[in-house]
Amino acid sequence: xxxxxxxxxxxxxxxxxxxxxxxxxxxxxxxxxLKVVVIFEGRDAAGKGGAIKRITEKLNPRVCxxxxxxxxxxxxxxxxxxxxxxxxxxxxxxxxxxDRSWYNRAGVEKVMGFCNDDQYEEFLRSxxxxxxxxxxxxxxxxxxxxxxxxxxxxxxxxxxxHTPIKRWKFxxxxxxxxxxxxxxxxxxxxxxLHTDSKHCPWWVVPSDxxxxxxxxxxxxxxxxxDYQDVHYxxxxxxxxNKEGYIRAPIEEQTFVPQRY
Numbered sequence: 232x233x234x235x236x237x238x239x240x241x242x243x244x245x246x247x248x249x250x251x252x253x254x255x256x257x258x259x260x261x262x263x264x265l266k267v268v269v270i271f272e273g274r275d276a277a278g279k280g281g282a283i284k285r286i287t288e289k290l291n292p293r294v295c296x297x298x299x300x301x302x303x304x305x306x307x308x309x310x311x312x313x314x315x316x317x318x319x320x321x322x323x324x325x326x327x328x329x330d331r332s333w334y335n336r337a338g339v340e341k342v343m344g345f346c347n348d349d350q351y352e353e354f355l356r357s358x359x360x361x362x363x364x365x366x367x368x369x370x371x372x373x374x375x376x377x378x379x380x381x382x383x384x385x386x387x388x389x390x391x392x393h394t395p396i397k398r399w400k401f402x403x404x405x406x407x408x409x410x411x412x413x414x415x416x417x418x419x420x421x422x423x424l425h426t427d428s429k430h431c432p433w434w435v436v437p438s439d440x441x442x443x444x445x446x447x448x449x450x451x452x453x454x455x456x457d458y459q460d461v462h463y464x465x466x467x468x469x470x471x472n473k474e475g476y477i478r479a480p481i482e483e484q485t486f487v488p489q490r491y
Contacts, residue, residue, distance in 0.1 A: 273377030
């Protein structure tokens with residue numbers, strides 16, 4: 232693996248190319264009525280959010296949406312575990328990006344004791360069956376694990392703590408993830424053992440270099456769906472017809488102060 236950081240100019244140029252392709256993919260998904268689910272998992276500060284942001288940046292939020300569920304309510308805790316996630320699955324012509332997913336049970340819930348051993352073991356048994364059901368229903372399902380080194384994660388945590396616009400990203404759970412590093416590692420290994428299958432593999436994204444990780448992830452995502460260019464009809468803008476319109480006095484409107 233290369234440790235050299237990507238050049239910013241090269242990164243922006245390549246990202247723009249990939250985002251153009253993402254728009255083409257979006258239009259193909261919409262036209263063909265495809266249903267796409269993409270799962271993003273990994274340790275805290277591994278770069279999942281940055282990748283999701285670059286994927287959705289130029290896309291239509293009515294076609295490509297993000298599902299980032301909060302902690303379950305007391306009522307949801309009594310439901311079938313996958314129930315609240317099913318409600319966010321795509322309809323025809325939609326792409327859903329899960330910023331963390333049902334795999335919470337195999338990670339944070341297991342490590343932090345938010346589920347019991349029986350619930351955890353049942354998840355490991357039923358998850359592959361659940362995903363196979365999704366695929367048999369016609370859903371295209373992709374799973375990405377963002378892999379960050381301990382040293383890089385520490386630097387990102389420190390940046391979050393000391394940078395005002397990033398401070399909100401740091402949570403008490405991040406401290407727990409540091410103090411329970413071994414438990415999280417063992418949970419991830421067991422999760423892969425049970426859910427990294429041929430029909431639905433985990434795709435690992437090395438993410439110490441965030442820019443390289445984003446490009447690699449988007450490029451791979453595009454390669455997994457057989458899409459084609461959608462041809463738009465030619466559009467000719469009509470002339471504006473302002474005949475008979477009298478604009479209200481501009482002095483009657485309230486404008487924001489021009490500070491810049």
